[in-house]
Amino acid sequence: PLTRANAAGNSAQFSASMVTDKKISKDDFAALLSSLGVKETDQQGLISAFDTNSDNTISHDEILKALSQTSQNNGPLSQSILSLMDKNGNNDGQVSAQEFANISTRIY
Numbered sequence: 001p002l003t004r005a006n007a008a009g010n011s012a013q014f015s016a017s018m019v020t021d022k023k024i025s026k027d028d029f030a031a032l033l034s035s036l037g038v039k040e041t042d043q044q045g046l047i048s049a050f051d052t053n054s055d056n057t058i059s060h061d062e063i064l065k066a067l068s069q070t071s072q073n074n075g076p077l078s079q080s081i082l083s084l085m086d087k088n089g090n091n092d093g094q095v096s097a098q099e100f101a102n103i104s105t106r107i108y
Contacts, residue, residue, distance in 0.1 A: 022060040026051065029058045036084060036106065049077040067104060 024032070026047055033043045050058045050066045069078050085095045085103040 023057040026056045026058070032106070036103070037087060038084060042080070046077075046080055049080075 029047055029050065030043050033046060034040070038046065047058070050062050052062055052065065053059075066077060066081065069075070069081075081103075082095050085099045086093065090096075090099070
């Protein structure tokens, strides 16, 4: 199961202070996206899509909702997330269970 301890182990470059009350700041989320190879020009769209209540933080629930959309529709957010997952995997045009788990863990 995914826990803060093993998530932190997989994302050692991010300090524990980045996640408070199961939320990540907009700036720290941008840094995470950068580390995943998301271009700066694409970051704001993803941040806005994840931050559905516009409080400049991304909550655990917002992350789960955004990730769940990838299996429910074929919209721009879903395509961006799926592309990011595959880009950070084997880049074969499909997202495997392992690629989904890897990106979900990094985001969490």
